Amino acid sequence: MSTDIPRVQLLLTGDELMSGDTVDSNSAMIARELAGLGLTPCRRVTLGDDRGALAQEIEALCANADVLIINGGLGPTIDDLTAAVLAEVAGSGLCEHPDALSHLKQWCDKRRLVLNAANRKQAMLPNGCTLIPNPVGSAVGFSLLLNNCLVLCTPGVPGELRAMLPIILERLRARFGITLQKDVLRLQTFGLGESTAQQLVMDNHPDWPGEVILSFRAGAPQLEIKLSVRRVEDIPLRDRCREWLDTLFGDHIIGEGDTRIAEAVINLARESGVTISCAESCTGGMIASMLTQIAGASDVFPGGFVTYSNSLKQSVLGVQATTLESQGAVSEATVKEMVIGALDASGADLAVAVSGIAGPDGGSDGKPVGTVWLAWGDRQNVDTVCLCWPVERVLFQTMVAAAALDVLRRRLAGIDKQSSYFDQRRLR
Template sequence: PGVPHELKTMLNEQIIPIIAESIPNDVITDITRLQVFGLGESSLQKIIDQQLSDWPTEIELGFRAGMPLLEVKLTINTSQGLALKSLWQKKLTDVIGDHLIAEIQGKPKSIADHLLNQMQKNNLKVTTAESCTGGLIASKLTEVSGSSISFEAGFVTYSNEMKTAMLDVPARLFEQDGAVSKAVVIAMAKGSLIKSNADLTIAVSGVAGPNGGSDDKPVGTVWFAWGSLDDIQTQCLLLPYKRIYFQQLVSAIGIDFLRRYQKKITTIPNYVIERAFSNP
């Protein structure tokens, strides 16, 4: 049994030609994919509705939510849409701003992959000093094939004692400021750069939860320090999420801070505007 020979002939000689005649001659398929970090789907859709309310129907706009990157897809099926593409893609990327990671072809790349590509082009090496993420940032970096070109060492210093032993963080800082503090992550960052002889670093210390929070440092508090030995930048955020999601998000934000630093981006990302936390 199978498809009768007569049906195959009918399909090729009658059905397919009829379908082909009903398809417009100007039908094309043009797909553009953009990777975005720091703007969620609902936030970006709201911005587009407000700033690009006359978005053309000839260009279909779609989103594929992911962690940590959001993929924005522009699909065009007509020559009219193709003629509009350049103008409206420019308008869209202007709205996305520095949250745009890249336009991609083929398999999506991770945010760590994009960072390491930049570092390799600039002949730079990176290191990490992690507490609350337990080595997850280093793991994300080393998932990328060829990462050893730019990454030689990372430090997981979960306890205060190991922060002092491995990164030379002064013990007095823990009593004065606490482990989750600006002073400690700066010391972690500098220690990691000195120990590894890397060019750039990202250091993090936070309260991953669900236990361990306090009134002045609630669960989700996290300090970041990143940059070079003579230019360390810092930021405190409040990310009150479940432990695993917190760690994933902190890792992605840390990598994005380095991406922005390398590219000399000075605008404030959306996640800092929404989640900045005042903590000594």
């Protein structure tokens, strides 16, 4: 058992990856999980469903790696080649693996499906391989040794890969005697830019300790901030750095791990015993969609309203025709009336409303593309703000929906401080 850091390489397979029909997110997922063991892939190769090219690449990768993770090609169709090609390269031949077949039968029985010949193909695996259980899908993974390289084969479906990675990591830890691990604390934030966050840290903590690795992963709508240490004894130091970030970014921090902004809102509403609703125009239901992606959202979210046209704003939410005529749909007066209408129609305690110009057309000098009015509150107190996100349409909708959830989060959490992105995005 070696204590050296193993050299890891990745092979992603599938014509759909080469054509762009499928975007590769699996290699990023694998890399993030490997980082927890202090491992970083040194090479990544993507190939289509070409038997000769796959065989040649597998031989080359195994000659220069301690671990090769192959992702994809384990399905039931004729273009799923991984098992057959690997058996050919290893010179082992294929056989029907009894445990893989048993898994397939149970998977089909649970779904009241008939095990057909196409599905049964997934039980044809290289002789002598070791199974990697798949808790989610029909295709088990498997591993074998090829030229002293541990080859680990995983399905291409992201949800199945995600469920199997903990098993794979444990096998790597055991095989290579890995004791050095990276302990990562991940903070989810909204309303912070990557460069702004980095500059604030440098300005306020120029003596940032080298033992604590600070890194960022930008995304829409959230920014992830990571604090990593490689030694258990450095965790107290990391906790101190977390306190520094709380002071710098506290009201922007949504939660830890994979917390989403909608999840934070649902949890806060549940803890407070408050029900929430939304009235949407420019986001077209995205706010409600983000909320209902969270299990148990119905406890606090009776429903929302997508009122895209002026006539629906009037008939569903009770927005006055005179308001729409004099102020327009994208106005402070309209979103305030939308909030009250959502509260009345849903019976909720708290609501948020948005109306804006998503583009690419429809803007004016006074209300350019990217303009959005937000209103949020209860029957006694409704707050408003006008912001501008002059970005492409879907990103505009994503950021506006997240901002709507963020103002609810702040209200529910009792955060009185105005968000810094209000000043950055306020329409001037």
